[in-house]
Amino acid sequence: MTRTEFTEKLARLILRMRTEGEDPILDYVKRSEEEQWRLFQSGLSKCDGFRKKSTYQFGRAADIYFLDPGGSGSIGPPIKGHEYWHDVWEEMGGKDMIDWDRGYFEG
Secondary structure (H helix, E strand, O other), X not given: OOHHHHHHHHHHHHHXXXXXXXXXXXXXXXXXXXXXXXXXXXXXXXXXXXXXXXXXXXXXXXXXXXXXXXXXXXXXXXXXXXXXXXHXXXXXXXXXOEOOEOOEEEO
């Protein structure tokens, strides 16, 4: 999936989430080498950003979090569940859900 295709599909996914009552928040759409290195050094990524590039660096991955429906402004699970939204994403041509990083969507 190209970066343009990823952007289009991600936009459609977020619009569908909103239509179905979710409050998605988009995060980490594009990372620099330096940001990826910082995450690698912190143990939060297996990609160092230089020798091993992350899909985020190519603009083909994003994190989607969900606001708690109670209006507290805190992050919580989606109303319909992570599995539901990843099934929708896979139908759109996206990659499978990673169990340890459920907010990660990759094209």
